[in-house]
Amino acid sequence: MSRHRYPTQTLVADYLRAGAGFFAPVALLVLTDLVAPVVYVLVFLAVLFGVYGGRTLLRQLTELEADDDGIRSRGPLGSALDREVDWAGLQDLRLRYFSTRRDGKDGWMQMVLRGDGGVLRIDSQLPEFDGIVRRAHAAATLRELALDPTTQTNLKASGLVPEAE
């Protein structure tokens, strides 16, 4: 069995984003009088980045366990947010790539696994992400799951599966 955690240093940027996105609108809300539509927008931003910060904290405290049977997440909130996907019961595998740059570089990947135990999302910030994707792909191939063209393209483009496949 292998255990994985998102390293703190990779989450620092997310904490900084959450902090900037939360405190800047809150400062404006507290320090100045604002017109109603601006208040709504700023409250939305504060809530959005607050949730993002909370999610980053949860991610830091969550551990992923992968073995020959499947993959599980174990977090501080227990069964409320814990997810488990057995390789034998894998129903869907999706690999997405996101980048905020115009040239599409410096982005990140997200793998979404769907099984009886719910939906598990894993980002490429996680060490050994490539190994987990290969394992999930092997399970999907064994179960003869039809992968969507986006996932197939991303698997090949990132070199996680051979081009010929």
Next chain:
Amino acid sequence: MFTYFVHRVLIMIPTLLVISVVTFIIIQLPPGDYITNQIQELKASGDQAALEKLEFLRQEFGLDRPMLEQYAVWLGIWPGNNGFSGILQGDLGWSFEYQRPVDEVVGNRLFLSLVLNFTTMLFVYVVSFPIGVYTAVRQYSFGDHAMTFVGYLGLATPNFLLALILMFLGNRYFGVSMGGLMDEQYIGQPMSWDQFVSVCQHLVAPVIVIGTSGTAGMIRRLRANLLDELQKQYVVTARAKGLKSRKLLIKYPLRMALNPFIADIGNLLPQMISGSAIVAVVMSLPTSGPMLVSALQSQDQYLAGSFLLFLASLTVIGMFISDLALAALDPRIRLGGEASR
């Protein structure tokens, strides 16, 4: 997707801030300001009372302060003579040319600009989508040739010329005036149902004029992309396996061909806004374009700044929506190039 959304929002906020700074600098770049120009004229005529009033206005609006401070006061993040009173507080400033608050001068022009541009975008997408798909699926048919010809005409005809032609034809053969965005009795009146109906009736001509070139471009892009997709191996395989044409078309090729269609939302909006300024002058539309040109010429900085910020914000929001839609529709790795357009 949530992470992408958050990252994209975080990029959008500083972008808007930078745009507001650039907007402010641009309208301050010419030497002097509106008041200085007026003072020169009044000195020549010797009107002492008016001179004192202008000097009062200069101090009242902080035009004698450093540019950075003026910007912060204008935005509403720094207290001015009346405390925090800037854009964030809903105060768009004072129009020196009209001698009234900017929001009074602007009236419903910004709203009408929004309605016009939104309707035009809707027109572009609603018209170009079925035609683009039809011309690709029925390549080299009579309909394809006819639509391609109309598309070339749309691309090659300047908007203002099309506006003049439509106005001439409307007046000569149908006896209707196509200028304006509403009947005369509703101008300057608060929005009502009758006024709304009048606006909808008058929207037809400007929407066609502003949207024609965009529609023609979209049809050509969608046709080319869909043709590319339809010739790919997976489509041939699916056909060989007996998948029905319509189902096959909707399932993958159309989805893939839609990427540039969606990515263009962000590009289309600024193109339409800048294009509609000239059309608005030709067709006497009460939108932001003509007033913005006049405000820039007379250095009416708060009026020009409010318009520019509004138009730039629309563009940034358009790009934001387009990026989100693209990320949701097709989150693929794109090696060695920009998102396909």
